[in-house]
Amino acid sequence: MVRDVDVAVIGGGPAGLAAALACRENGIEDVLILERDNYLGGILNQCIHNGFGLHLFGEELTGPEYAQRFIDKVEKERIPYLLNTMVLNITKDKMVYAISPKEGIVKLKAKAVILAMGCRERTSGALMIPGTRPAGVYTAGMAQRLVNLEGYMPGREIVILGSGDIGLIMARRLVWEGANVKMVCELMPYSTGLQRNIRQCLDDYEIPLKFNHTVVQIHGKDRVEGVTIAEVDKDRHPIPGSEEYVACDTLLLSVGLIPENELSQSAGVMLDKVTGGPIVDEYRHTNIPGIFACGNVLQVHDVVDYVSQEAEIAGKGAALYIKNKFTEGGVCVKAGAGVRYTVPQIIRSKESFEIFFRVDDIYINGSIVLNHGGKVIYSRKYVQVTPGKMEKLRLPSNVLDKMQEGGSMEIRWVNAEEVAENDEACMHSVSQGM
Structure with missing residues (x-):
């Protein structure tokens, strides 16, 4: 039925x-x-x-x-x-x-x-880390469930791979439960988690955060006995000679959702x-x-x-x-220089709404600029943006009125020195609450 x-x-x-x-x-x-x-x-x-x-x-x-x-x-x-x-x-x-x-x-x-x-969560299978498949390898979310809902400790000597927010929060949580969190290794040169979690969950407990590092080998037959970590180059490849063995009984993965x-x-x-x-x-x-x-x-x-x-x-x-109150057509929103993605990717109405986006690197003192029809229709200054934090930008209806049907709008990062003087009229800083 x-x-x-x-x-x-x-x-x-x-x-x-x-x-x-x-x-x-x-x-x-x-x-x-x-x-x-x-x-x-x-x-x-x-x-x-x-x-x-x-x-x-x-x-x-x-x-x-x-x-x-x-x-x-x-x-x-x-x-x-x-x-x-x-x-x-x-x-x-x-x-x-x-x-x-x-x-x-x-x-x-x-x-x-x-x-x-x-x-x-992305699992160990997606990472293809060399080694056997011993007990003691968990995603951070599974470890969180074990500790917070099931009442089990995943291990006592712990290495965390990836600086996602769940991994950072679990570093602190496991310390509270008596574990020794030896380090957090992050492949990228920046954290993929929020800065407040780095301060509250790592810095406050003196847990080292190693940027540009990854796990290249898992050791142990029945149970994890240790991991080998290594520094990576700008192409994210392990640097020969930088390997370091770290004894542990648990590896937590916080490597993306x-x-x-x-x-x-x-x-x-x-x-x-x-x-x-x-x-x-x-x-x-x-x-x-x-x-x-x-x-x-x-x-x-x-x-x-x-x-x-x-x-x-x-x-x-x-x-x-x-209620059949939807409009057709629209304008495509594309991620330009410095921007990884935007949501939404299509704009149909002329009502005020927010664009969510993430940047692809750490940028300081610049602007997010919206171009449409070869013109800058909106810009907002930022002191700093990071890949680990999702940003949102509210577009007022008077900006949307400038858009023509069809075509596309590009959102991109522009460094402060690149902002043309004739664009200053449309600049809206954070202090203006836009």
Whole structure:
């Protein structure tokens, strides 16, 4: 039997919860959340550290506390959800097929679908580190689950590869539990995590952070006995003679997150080669009519507050789609010099909205510049930008009025000395609150 719903939300984590609430707030009553785990809240349930909610609630919350705020709202609004429900396939015409022990096979015909499946960690198999396969190699997220939810210690003498935020947070967490975190090795010349986590999780506990270093060998048969690390050159190749053996019983990997987009691809959604997430417009609408995406399935976020805000945009977009209030056409947004990617990649409306982006290196004292039709239509000064921090840029409606239909807009980094004097009129500094 096929069940009709207005909006099917795939995922009951912070993105899915916020998207479902936004649908209800924008006049869509028939909303259903599908969650594969046996509880709502997603990954936040194992993030027991504080620091969540500063942007959205103006106070510091733990991950479970942050999730509970949204779960309570979902319960209050009586938005239905199915737990232990694994979505198997989504089609272009928005048929959703799922399975669960309680419901059996679930078939939904949705007017709109919101993708909020989150992301997964890159594993040791993706890194192809030489050596055997002993016990003691974990992703940082798995170690976090073991310690915070299951009550197990992954090890006592620990090396962490990668300076992603989960790895940094787990370095501190493991020290609190009595482990000796010997070092964090980072392949790049900069951290991929937030600076505040480096200060609070490494510097405060005197844990060394070795840039331009990686693990080139794992030692041990039944259990990790040690790793060999080495310095890398500018091409990220190990430098002969720089090898160093480090005795340890555990290797934690914090080497990147991958958006979970197998379902998106089955529906024909086009993916961005850099983000690994769908290509969307400012309402997070994909190339498949009626399918939207938000949260870490779209782009990997640093701050969960931004996940919730983005999900609200997708929820509003789904409501507008159902009400037939969508516009066609649009302008493509392209990443230029110094910028790795932008979200959204398409602009359709003339309403004020935010562009999220990441740069490809550390840049100091310059501007993010938007070019359209051979002209600078907007620019904002930055003291510093880093790859580890996702930036967002709000475009006011008077800037969007300057854009012509079709073509493309480029967003790029320009050093201070390169900014032409005749562009100063359109400069908007951070101090102006733009």
